[in-house]
């Protein structure tokens with residue numbers, strides 16, 4: 001089942017337990033009936049792992065993306081990630097026995113066509129057909145690599161591209177999309193995330209695991225069940241990072257997210273969104289507006305405009321001490 005919570009997953013929240021973020025978020029599959037939607041005026045601040053990571057990376061980057069909502073042109077790397085995720089999601093539409101590299105390769109062209117139809121500027125990312133062909137080959141190599149990491153014929157995901165959200169006691173709403181959720185016969189939950197980069201150095205790995213803890217916290221707060229395993233699959237170099245969280249982890253994650261949110265609120269109240277230059281500036285789409293690169297940010301939106309904004313989320317560094325101990329759990333999710 002794609003994008004909604006299955007009644008067949010006993011440890012997961014029922015559909016009606018997940019409430020929409022705003023009346024505008026009608027694209028999410030788990031929306032309740034219109035009568036249950038809150039009025040637009042009741043908009044609740046929310047945070048996603050990506051936006052939390054933005055603030056931790058650079059408060060000004062967060063401002064550009066969340067407050068100013070500046071558009072960003074797609075890149076080849078972003079498009080490749082989207083395509084690979086789409087193919088791996090669709091792969092599980094196939095009967096289990098047919099989930100092989102050939103079936104996945106056959107999905108690349110139609111999924112790319114679908115993405116371009118939805119976002120025509122993607123077609124302009126390539127200087128010529130040869131560049132496009134080379135890019136498709138890279139995407140195909142990542143998809144082939146996926147098959148070296150696990151056997152999809154022995155898996156039956158409970159959910160793919162699952163939209164999740166939960167409200168903390170403070171009123172902060174957390175939200176995000178989980179690439180894949182597996183539920184074992186015993187009811188154990190595994191959160192799976194595909195990464196189209198290479199496995200990160202330790203500090204970046206900690207950040208990636210924070211994202212996974214974020215999702216685990218949301219599931220725990222909505223279902224009462226701590227996911228047994230968090231699994232990051234790096235399709236760029238064929239590595240897997242696994243971690244088994246516990247309640248103490250998730251409580252610590254909750255405290256970090258609340259503290260991060262207070263920092264975001266302070267920045268918003270003060271209008272103080274400082275640039276924090278780092279190596280990541282090389283990938284920033286907003287260098288031309290950044291004071292660290294001689295630019296000038298646009299005027300901040302008015303208080304009235306800000307009051308109508310919805311504020312998404314981000315992540316922070318963690319350790320991965322129990323990652324190895326989780327390796328033996330793979331077999332539990334096989335069918």
Ligand code: SF4
Pocket residue numbers: 058060061275276277278280281284285286287290291292293
């Ligand atoms: S260029 Fe660097 S410092 Fe400036 S906004 Fe982007 S990430 Fe922040």
